[in-house]
Amino acid sequence: MVLIILGVIILIAGLVIARQNEALHKVSNGLRIGGIVIIIIGFLTSCIQQIDAGQVGVKSLFGKVDDNVLYSGLNLVNPLVDVKTVDVKTQNYTMSGVHDEGDKAGDDAIRVLTADGLEVIIDLTVLYRVISNEAPRIMRETGLDYRDKIVRPLTRTKIRDNAVYFTAVDLYSNKRDLFQGRIFKSIEEDFKKRGLILEQLLVRNITLPSTVKGSIEEKIKAEQDAQKMEFVLQKEKQEAERKRVEAQGIADYQRIISTGLSDKQLQYEQIQVTKGLITSPNSKVIIMGGGKTPVILDAKN
DSSP states (O other): HHHHHHHHHHHHHHHHHHOGGGGHHHHHHHHHHHHHHHHHHHHHHEEEEEEOOTEEEEEETTEEEEEHHHHEEEEEOOOOOOEEEEEOOOOEEEEEEEEETSSSOOEEEEEEEEETTTTEEEEEEEEEOOGGGGGHHHHTTTTSSSSIIIIIIHHHHHHHHTTTTTTHHHTTTTTTHHHHHHHHHHHHHHHHHEEEEEEEEEEEEEEHHHHHHHHHHHHHHHHHHHHHHHHHHHHHHHHHHHHHHHHHHHHHHHHHHHOOOHHHHHHHHHHHHHHHHHHOOOOOEEOOOOOOSHHHHHOOO
């Protein structure tokens, strides 16, 4: 568009010079030819609009936004149309209490009140993208600063609205996923109404008051100690049962021995022991007086 205006100015200047001074006729012809060439170049460049991948173009003519978008590639448009590009790739917006970690400098974490009246600090990342066909409506109703006008305030408000249904301990422990799913659903609906798609909601960190965090840690430690004691008791019970079974086996063995061995069986066992001693190279057996119990003399010394 700028080239077209510049070419028109040069063309008019050439015509004016030609009328005022015939001696500068060649100069005026050159200016007119140059102006026409610049107008043609400007017209061609204004008619061809390149849209990069992951973007769409929104056309605006004298303030009126066209509902038809331009997709990636080369597009032929009216040279008078102003084309604004809108990013339709996945974008993220982070609100964090860590300095320079979020999109806004400083502490940008979300402070909410829970069902038990405690203040909890939440770090959050929102993954979203613009619906291609909704880009003209966003341009018309919101503008290109939709991150600050829609994403940020809507997300912070919905988190505060849903946090009141959970206690601080719930958010920190077993109901964290439920809380995340609830706020995802509520934000997703409002994003669609505004021409945005919510892809994912990431609760990065939940910071509890120090007193509550200490109580939770003590509770977890007590539960771990109780589980450890239960394990020890179970092990002691198993050991006691093992000893009882062992004692019962010994008692049964002694009972069987005491009731099952006869005099002949004992005499037989005695003979076997004596036989073993006789055949031993380290000892000599002498039986004296024909008694029942032999006297064994060590012949080594």
